[in-house]
Amino acid sequence: MGLTRQRMLALAEARDRRYDGRFLTGVVSTGIFCLPSCPARQPKPENVRFFFSPEAAGGAGLRACKRCRPDLFYQRRDPDLEALEGLVEAMGQAPEDFVDVEAAARAAGFGRSKLHRLARRHFHASPAALLQAARVARARELLLTSDLKILDVGFEAGYESDSAFHENFLRAGGLAPGAYREMTRGGAFVLQLPSDFNAPATWSYLGRDPDSVTELVEGTRKAWRVFRHGRSPTTVELERRGGQLRVRLP
Structure with missing residues (x-):
């Protein structure tokens, strides 16, 4: 089926993400152009013009939508993914800076539900699981490279209690923190x-x-x-x- 005007109106109304990159929806009443999947309020059909490149839309005097960012999409950039990857990197470097998932969501500029959706889509894990993995990785590093007491290792990795540290560390690798440290000292x-x-x-x-x-x-x-x-x-x-x-x- 060709991309007739009626077809593109229907696809934009359905916010069909599969057609992102196939055409752009220009809204003359607001002066912006969007991807078909844009979550913004649906414009009146009489105010809609369709374009097939950001250059064509810009040439008609329209500017890129700040919500769906069609300009970045056509540059093959995904600002949400970039923010998520930055968050995961930051959690890996300093998991103790993130008290909980809400703190991680705020750091990335997301709501909790959006962070959960993006983490599942791109990392196939929940934000809580990603944070736990970062804490465990940090704890493993400290257990092998420092002389900190076991309890202090847990605090340095972002855990608020000794029991939470032991429980999560054991679940992640089958070894308690102390046994993990001793593993390198014996056969x-x-x-x-x-x-x-x-x-x-x-x-x-x-x-x-x-x-x-x-x-x-x-x-x-x-x-x-x-x-x-x-x-x-x-x-x-x-x-x-x-x-x-x-x-x-x-």
Whole structure:
């Protein structure tokens, strides 16, 4: 179906995002031009003119809408995505600066619902999950590079209580903060397995090749895997004990 005037009016009324970049809606009564998906109030049809480039709309004396930013769209820029990426970077650098999701939304210039929608669209995660990931990453860095007490590491990473720090850190990686720090000082550590951990499926995957020279399983309790570390082979031994997985390194 061609882009007749009636068709473009209908698409603009429907705010069909799929047609962004196909045409522009100019509103002579307000002097602006918009993308078809613009959330602004619908103009009267008699005040609408259609254009196929920002230059043509500008040549007719119209200026770009400040809400849908068709000028940036045609430059292949997405101001919302740029703001979101800036927020994620800022959270990664200093998660302690963001008390909660509302603070993150304010920093990005979004409402909470818009931030949630954009985070889901571009990062496939909620804003709360992104903030938690940044806090855990910061805590891991401090645990390995500083002599701060465990409690102080949690505060430095943005957690307001010791219990919240331990709970979220353990959930993220299966290790408590103290065990994570000790992991680099010894040849073994213990991971807490999730309640829905499927041991038979995991061991079946590890032992999928009975002739493998790099993987070996024993029932659904023990497994060994060889991988290259630098120039030397390294063997990792896994042993499941109830809801825990003991990992031994050479």
